[in-house]
Amino acid sequence: xxxxAVPLxxxAVPLxLLxxxxxxxASGWVKSYQFASPRDVAREVLDLAQSGxxxxxxxxxxxxxxxxxxxxxxxxxxLGSLAGGSRLAERAIDPTLQGIRAVPSLAWxxxxxxxxxxxxxxxIALVAIGAFFPVYVALVSGIRGVDRKLVEVGTIxxxxxxxLIVRVLVPATLPQLLVGARIGLTQAWLFLVAAELLxxxxxxxxxxxxxxxxxxxxxxxxxxxxxxxxxKLSESLMRALEKRLVGWxxxxxx
Amino acid sequence: MTAxxxxxxxxxxxxxxxxxxxxxxxxxDGLDLDVAxxxxxxxxxxxxxxxxxxxxxxxxxxxxxGGTIATAGEIGLIFQExxxxxxxxVARNVGFPARTDAERARVPNVLALxxxxxxxxxxxxxxxxxxxxxxxLARALVRDPALLLLDEPFAALDALRRIELRAAVxxxxxxxxxxxxxxxxxxxxxxxxxxxxxxxxxxxxxIAFTGLVGETATRAAVLDALGVAEVRPRLPARSARHGASxxx
Numbered sequence: 001x002x003x004x005a006v007p008l009x010x011x012a013v014p015l016x017l018l019x020x021x022x023x024x025x026a027s028g029w030v031k032s033y034q035f036a037s038p039r040d041v042a043r044e045v046l047d048l049a050q051s052g053x054x055x056x057x058x059x060x061x062x063x064x065x066x067x068x069x070x071x072x073x074x075x076x077x078x079l080g081s082l083a084g085g086s087r088l089a090e091r092a093i094d095p096t097l098q099g100i101r102a103v104p105s106l107a108w109x110x111x112x113x114x115x116x117x118x119x120x121x122x123x124i125a126l127v128a129i130g131a132f133f134p135v136y137v138a139l140v141s142g143i144r145g146v147d148r149k150l151v152e153v154g155t156i157x158x159x160x161x162x163x164l165i166v167r168v169l170v171p172a173t174l175p176q177l178l179v180g181a182r183i184g185l186t187q188a189w190l191f192l193v194a195a196e197l198l199x200x201x202x203x204x205x206x207x208x209x210x211x212x213x214x215x216x217x218x219x220x221x222x223x224x225x226x227x228x229x230x231x232k233l234s235e236s237l238m239r240a241l242e243k244r245l246v247g248w249x250x251x252x253x254x
Numbered sequence: 255m256t257a258x259x260x261x262x263x264x265x266x267x268x269x270x271x272x273x274x275x276x277x278x279x280x281x282x283d284g285l286d287l288d289v290a291x292x293x294x295x296x297x298x299x300x301x302x303x304x305x306x307x308x309x310x311x312x313x314x315x316x317x318x319x320g321g322t323i324a325t326a327g328e329i330g331l332i333f334q335e336x337x338x339x340x341x342x343x344v345a346r347n348v349g350f351p352a353r354t355d356a357e358r359a360r361v362p363n364v365l366a367l368x369x370x371x372x373x374x375x376x377x378x379x380x381x382x383x384x385x386x387x388x389x390x391l392a393r394a395l396v397r398d399p400a401l402l403l404l405d406e407p408f409a410a411l412d413a414l415r416r417i418e419l420r421a422a423v424x425x426x427x428x429x430x431x432x433x434x435x436x437x438x439x440x441x442x443x444x445x446x447x448x449x450x451x452x453x454x455x456x457x458x459x460x461i462a463f464t465g466l467v468g469e470t471a472t473r474a475a476v477l478d479a480l481g482v483a484e485v486r487p488r489l490p491a492r493s494a495r496h497g498a499s500x501x502x
Contacts (some may be wrong), residue, residue, distance in 0.1 A: 153337050156313055156329070157351035167350075171341045248341045250379040 013132040023200060036218035041225070043217040050130045057104035060202040061192060064120070065234075068127025073181065075128070076135035083136075084143025084173075091250020094140070101133045106194055118199035124190070130191030131184040175246040189231050203229075258502045261324035264435030266291050266313060273320030274304075274311060278284040281307050283458040284321070289401070291326070291364035294427055296340040297456035298480060305437040308454070309405050312435065327400030330386040330393075331431075334406045336386035338378040348392045357397050364392040367426060384415035388422065395430065402427070402434040408443060420446055424449075442475050
């Protein structure tokens with residue numbers, strides 16, 4: 001029994017919640033305008049899928065996250081390498097970036113909407129701002145934290161500066177960088193919701209506001225469930241990538 | 255700044271008037287040392303006397319503040335800890351310094367030499383301390399160095415692994431005929447592995463003792479030069495009733 005109990009345990013709480021949800025709505029204890037039933041939500045998913053709106057909204061959100069995250073990754077790699085590799089560059093750019101980082105995410109929204117309008121650019125920019133900092137911070141601390149003793153080994157064997165970077169610094173920094181990227185991707189989804197809640201005509205965040213305005217809790221719940229699925233999926237992808245690329249690490253940093 | 259040039263035909267290393275300071279602390283002020291080709295020199299001395307600094311100067315990891323250090327051919331250096339690259343398996347770690355195909359082709363040979371042929375595909379995290387240090391030794395040997403520098407290579411190992419690895423290093427040094435400078439705080443390591451024992455002492459450090467193993471460098475002489483009196487335990491009385499105690 002114990003052999004099956006452990007793998008099944010992870011499903012126990014979700015199934016219990018689902019059962020409670022179903023019981024609460026089916027008994028009429030919770031009205032459908034307060035909280036849609038599992039059946040309504042399932043039907044809404046099918047409806048949205050059939051009309052194509054599901055794919056449109058899901059696709060729009062995933063695209064914004066992908067583009068914003070990619071931009072953040074490139075910027076963080078460039079600026080993080082500079083700040084991590086040179087004290088002078090760190091003095092020059094790090095205080096400014098830390099200042100910007102201290103600004104709460106939503107404070108950027110009005111400015112970005114004024115600058116970039118309510119189009120795609122504004123949303124992608126907001127996602128990029130959110131995803132940039134975890135990657136940048138992780139990369140700088142990763143480069144700073146490279147074991148000096150390993151660098152010495154490279155020096156003894158007469159490695160050139162470039163070879164030292166490629167063969168020692170990059171692999172030594174990779175575990176931290178990937179952790180930063182995983183957190184950055186989570187942040188990207190967070191900032192996407194903020195962007196889409198405020199101004200969007202498509203996307204999962206739009207589904208949320210649309211459901212709110214039309215008092216359709218089933219639509220809101222579909223959007224929430226899709227957000228959960230997307231977040232979980234991107235987290236799993238990043239973890240798989242970590243396992244594959246830095247499985248050598250004795251301890252994977254949390 | 256240290257000038258580097260050939261150490262002379264019969265030397266693996268020649269150090270002349272070495273000067274090295276850390277801030278106001280003068281570690282060396284005019285140290286001379288020759289290591290002959292094929293010679294194995296052990297350097298002993300109290301903690302912080304400059305043993306490791308000397309090795310790091312020879313290896314080029316520390317810039318000296320004066321004098322000349324000349325070495326012949328490749329240098330291999332082994333530290334107190336293995337310092338393997340955790341992302342490379344044993345074979346790739348050992349092959350890391352290799353530059354030519356001939357050097358890369360030596361990887362299986364040096365792995366066999368240190369007794370790690372079976373562990374070539376393992377990651378450093380899967381190795382015991384002794385195995386990791388053997389891998390580090392193989393890595394230092396892969397380019398067939400003329401001079402092997404060993405900085406307390408057994409210090410991080412337990413007593414049994416220490417004896418094992420000491421025997422392995424001894425065999426390898428016999429086999430490769432490389433010159434070696436061994437920094438250690440263990441007199442037994444020094445006497446087991448070296449042809450010549452040197453004791454560094456003082457600030458700045460100077461050579462307080464030098465002697466050939468089997469001649470003047472006896473255990474007692476080296477301990478004496480280190481200023482250590484071996485404490486002989488006062489043995490308990492054989493029979494308390496008789497009140498007899500044996501002291502020696």
